[in-house]
Amino acid sequence: MAIPEVGVLIESDTAWGRDLLRGVASYADKFGPWNLLIEPHHSPATRTIPPAWRADGLIARISTPLQFQRLVSQGAPVVDVGDFYTEADETDSVITDFRAWAESAVDHFRSKGFESFAYFAPPSRDYSRRRGKAFAAVLEQQGLGCAQYRPGYRVGRQISPEEYRRRVTRWLTQLETPVAVLTSDAVQGKSLIEVGIQAGLSIPDDVAVLAGDSDDLLCEICTPPLSSIEVASHRIGFEAAKRLAAMLRGAPASAEPALIEPLRIYSRQSTDVLAIDDPMIVRALRFMQQNACRGIGVAEVLEAVPVTRRQLERLFKTKLGRLPAEELRRLRLERGRQLLVETELSIDQVAEAAGYAGATQFGTAFRNRYGATPLQFRRGAQPDGQGGVANGGNNIADNFDR
Missing domain, CATH: 1.10.10.60 (Homeodomain-like)
Incomplete structure (x- = not known):
């Protein structure tokens, strides 16, 4: 029996991507053998199958309609680990449970006494709007509002660094302080802190910043060090490989995405404040x-x-x-x-x-x-533990009792 050729189209220049790749490799090592085909340096927008590949199955972070069409047209099973096409019938999907992600952020901020909240995510192909929507929905459920950064331009438009700083500064300085800001990821968290400090704002006294994912290097070299949500990217990779293995055996794509809860919040100085005047x-x-x-x-x-x-x-x-x-x-x-x-x-x-x-x-x-x-x-927090993941819904018990 031939060893399956599995293509993995995930960037390796981010902590999220590297950890996810390790999860895929862990599954292949335990339940393979698989021949993993890696093309790690493509940008999200152009990530497609290299001509030399003859992949039996694919794991990819899909971020554009063209990329989606090109991948599914190959006829091989596809598991998507991005959050743009989770409802597509042609692919299976494994992503972070953004409801649980948002609840952990709100819980962290509320424990600090914040009453003003915002979400920062410039248009990007690295993430969809579902993250900000989840954060706003959890806050709304608690009777709280959320100011979202809306720069007025679409994904793909290039603006100068000066224009970027001008737009973000204007948005930040209009927020009611003290304000707790959740960013889409660590890259945006570090960028927001840098702009805020240049604008004369105190981090975290005026603006507390929590990154939506963890990158130890970025978070530690940030001034002040950046708090972050540690998403289970290793487990996402492991579960994506597990689902692809089932599809390679003839199983259909699951009707619902697999939702993987974040592991914890890594609290650093950027949220080390009590925003309470009593x-x-x-x-x-x-x-x-x-x-x-x-x-x-x-x-x-x-x-x-x-x-x-x-x-x-x-x-x-x-x-x-x-x-x-x-x-x-x-x-x-x-x-x-x-x-x-x-x-x-x-x-x-x-x-x-x-x-x-x-x-x-x-x-x-x-x-x-x-x-x-x-x-x-x-067990469920371990990438190759015995627990499963939820197929939709927000009950964490589903993550462990399947």
């Missing part, structure tokens, strides 16, 4: 952040902050949209989720480090919030 809430939040994982309750917070329980609950509900007890629980569970992804600690050890009395209590709270047990979450 000193009592700031004092309470700082105390919670420092002590939540010691197992404290609201009673201990009230000992550190001279207000009544009723006053504290009213202030938290008004400024953060949740009660003090809910904020303590959120902080513990976020710490637990971080440890599940980043360490090999046992579930009992994670529970203790997150401030829970035991694994049972931690597991119940974790499943109530995330829809999966800690063990299911840990």
Whole structure:
């Protein structure tokens, strides 16, 4: 039996692309053999099959109608890992779950006390509008607005660096500050911070910036260092290869895209601020952040902050949209989720480090919030874990129980 020739049309000059390629290679190594055909240096707009290829199947980030037509006309199965053509019948699709992506961003910003929000994404073939729409929809559900950057020109139009800075500066300086800005990716996050500083804005005091994906180098060399959402690009690549393997065996393309939840938020200095003008809430939040994982309750917070329980609950509900007890629980569970992804600690050890009395209590709270047990979450966060991914919908349990 001939070894399948699998074409992978993904850029390797971004952290997202490189990690996704590793995911594809991981699947091929475990369940192949496959002969991977890589043409990594094409731009998204021109990425097509090289003439010398005779690919049996393709994994690609499709970004233009012409590219889409050229790829599907080859007659080989195609799995798309871009977010432009997720409803196409001719291809299968594996993408980030942008609803969960947006919810994590809103949750991060709301925990800082922000009430003004914006989304920054200049027209590009690297991403579709679904990211900004998801962010705005989550905010709207919470009764909040979102100012979106709309420069008034289409994808593909070239403008000078001076014109770009002028347009972005005008938009930024018209926002109500302090404002929390989610950007489409790390490239745009770094660019926005640079323009904001040139315009005399303080990052993060006036403008807090969170990048929609992670690129460790870009985020770390940014001034200040850039907070980011760590999307599961390795797992996207692994799942895309898994779906392509099924299609190579004769299975039809799935009716719904596979949705892969982001792993976590990597918090750096660009969002390290409390955008709250009430000193009592700031004092309470700082105390919670420092002590939540010691197992404290609201009673201990009230000992550190001279207000009544009723006053504290009213202030938290008004400024953060949740009660003090809910904020303590959120902080513990976020710490637990971080440890599940980043360490090999046992579930009992994670529970203790997150401030829970035991694994049972931690597991119940974790499943109530995330829809999966800690063990299911840990397996699902691994690119070649036993968990699956959701085929549409927002229930994280689907990601692990298939």
